[in-house]
Amino acid sequence: MLRRLFPHPVLSLFLIVTWFLLVNDWKLGSLVMAAILATLIPLFTAPYWPGAPRVRNLPALLAYVALVVWDVILANIQVARIVLFMPPDRIRSAFIRVPVDLATPEAIAVLAGTITMTPGTVTADMSADGRVLLIHSLHAPDPDAIRDDIKSRYETRLKRIFG
Amino acid sequence: MTDALDLLLAALLVIAGGFGLIGSYGLIRLREGMQRLHAPTKASTVGLGAALLVSMLHGLGTGTGFSWQELLVMIFIFVTAPISANYLSKLHLHLRRAELDLPETGTARDWATFDHQPEPAEPSLPRRDT
Numbered sequence: 001m002l003r004r005l006f007p008h009p010v011l012s013l014f015l016i017v018t019w020f021l022l023v024n025d026w027k028l029g030s031l032v033m034a035a036i037l038a039t040l041i042p043l044f045t046a047p048y049w050p051g052a053p054r055v056r057n058l059p060a061l062l063a064y065v066a067l068v069v070w071d072v073i074l075a076n077i078q079v080a081r082i083v084l085f086m087p088p089d090r091i092r093s094a095f096i097r098v099p100v101d102l103a104t105p106e107a108i109a110v111l112a113g114t115i116t117m118t119p120g121t122v123t124a125d126m127s128a129d130g131r132v133l134l135i136h137s138l139h140a141p142d143p144d145a146i147r148d149d150i151k152s153r154y155e156t157r158l159k160r161i162f163g
Numbered sequence: 164m165t166d167a168l169d170l171l172l173a174a175l176l177v178i179a180g181g182f183g184l185i186g187s188y189g190l191i192r193l194r195e196g197m198q199r200l201h202a203p204t205k206a207s208t209v210g211l212g213a214a215l216l217v218s219m220l221h222g223l224g225t226g227t228g229f230s231w232q233e234l235l236v237m238i239f240i241f242v243t244a245p246i247s248a249n250y251l252s253k254l255h256l257h258l259r260r261a262e263l264d265l266p267e268t269g270t271a272r273d274w275a276t277f278d279h280q281p282e283p284a285e286p287s288l289p290r291r292d293t
């Protein structure tokens with residue numbers, strides 16, 4: 001019964017939080033509106049995400065977000081140093097192939113987005129069968145190290161989150 | 164208290180402006196298209212993040228209170244920015260594959276940008292009966 005009313009509890013929760021962020025005011029009326037949206041939107045959009053993966057581990061997801069934010073800040077400083085001080089002919093850019101073991105499209109999308117948002121690496125493409133990501137790195141003296149870093153730092157955590 | 168807050172806000176604004184400037188400077192300094200793609204991702208993360216943080220904290224000093232809306236801006240930027248970056252790099256691959264030193268996929272199929280094999284017909288969507 002509860003499952004039928006809230007087919008996607010995490011989405012409902014996310015909608016409530018989003019609505020409160022939008023109104024920017026803690027009133028009871030906002031909660032009523034948030035509850036209405038959190039019920040209706042998941043119900044109406046349910047046909048569009050058959051077989052969507054469930055987030056198995058919400059605390060791990062929050063820890064992952066914190067880790068990515070921290071990495072983004074550190075990597076920004078690194079890349080700023082490269083842009084400002086490194087002579088252009090010494091910048092070694094390279095394409096790197098990163099095999100992914102993640103099974104669901106959603107998890108791969110999160111991994112690809114993470115790689116793009118951490119400065120210094122951009123997800124350029126994916127193999128047509130969805131098993132390898134093509135990554136461009138701004139400065140990669142050792143491409144293998146970057147690949148291993150992505151796999152151990154982000155992919156193992158995503159595996160735990162999406163199961 | 165407000166002095167300390169003002170100092171913090173000023174410092175954050177300088178950081179935001181600094182990273183925005185470095186991002187734009189990278190656009191003219193880096194040499195190839197793929198390298199240039201890296202520069203705007205800088206400005207949109209730490210630069211924008213710092214500016215939004217200032218906007219959130221500013222209300223504390225003026226009495227209007229902490230503002231939460233900027234969090235949404237940050238979330239939406241983080242979700243959408245990788246998509247435009249991906250489109251730009253796809254365009255780049257299309258235009259200049261011959262010059263780029265692309266590695267092989269190592270699997271049976273090519274990179275998705277160049278793979279013209281038609282996908283199998285859309286599978287019928289499973290129904291969620293639970």
